[in-house]
Amino acid sequence: MGQFLAGLTVFCALAAGFGVWYTNVYAFYDTVEPTGEDVQLTTLAGTPEVIPVEAFEGIDADSSPIRYRACFTTALSLPELTATYAPYEGAEPKITPAWFDCFDAEALGTEIAAGRAQVFTGVRNIEWGIDRVVAITEQGRGYVWHEINDCGAKAYDGTPLGEDCPPRD
Numbered sequence: 001m002g003q004f005l006a007g008l009t010v011f012c013a014l015a016a017g018f019g020v021w022y023t024n025v026y027a028f029y030d031t032v033e034p035t036g037e038d039v040q041l042t043t044l045a046g047t048p049e050v051i052p053v054e055a056f057e058g059i060d061a062d063s064s065p066i067r068y069r070a071c072f073t074t075a076l077s078l079p080e081l082t083a084t085y086a087p088y089e090g091a092e093p094k095i096t097p098a099w100f101d102c103f104d105a106e107a108l109g110t111e112i113a114a115g116r117a118q119v120f121t122g123v124r125n126i127e128w129g130i131d132r133v134v135a136i137t138e139q140g141r142g143y144v145w146h147e148i149n150d151c152g153a154k155a156y157d158g159t160p161l162g163e164d165c166p167p168r169d
Contacts, residue, residue: 032058039072039144041085041134042121051076057102065130070144071102078118078138086121091133094145103143111137128168129155
């Protein structure tokens, strides 16, 4: 009887571990269907504007506001983009599930650090406390993800928000 109970305990632990892994990597993600207005960059004047993209692929999940990831290509050059759109400071690409293979956060981070990719402000407060950011490489390959902005970070750690944060819905 002891061996049976030990085996049952191990089986239940393995099943629970598999369940947690599966839900984290696969279950909550949905494919983002392209609409033609999927990638926006904020102009230097502060207005989000749709840019032309091709080969858009995206994933998102309702379980977290920072699970959004997307990849695309664009014919716009980095000099054109930097002359027109606002940069985004301090963004770090977020890892994705291995099955979403167009988005390699480590390789993109290396490109950004080397200056071969620029990070732009997509849409500030796409959801309260969350900014959508867009990185574009010299080859025209683009990546989109969400970053927790200063107001979101303050709200999540309990720091007083201050007057520069927009009101929460």
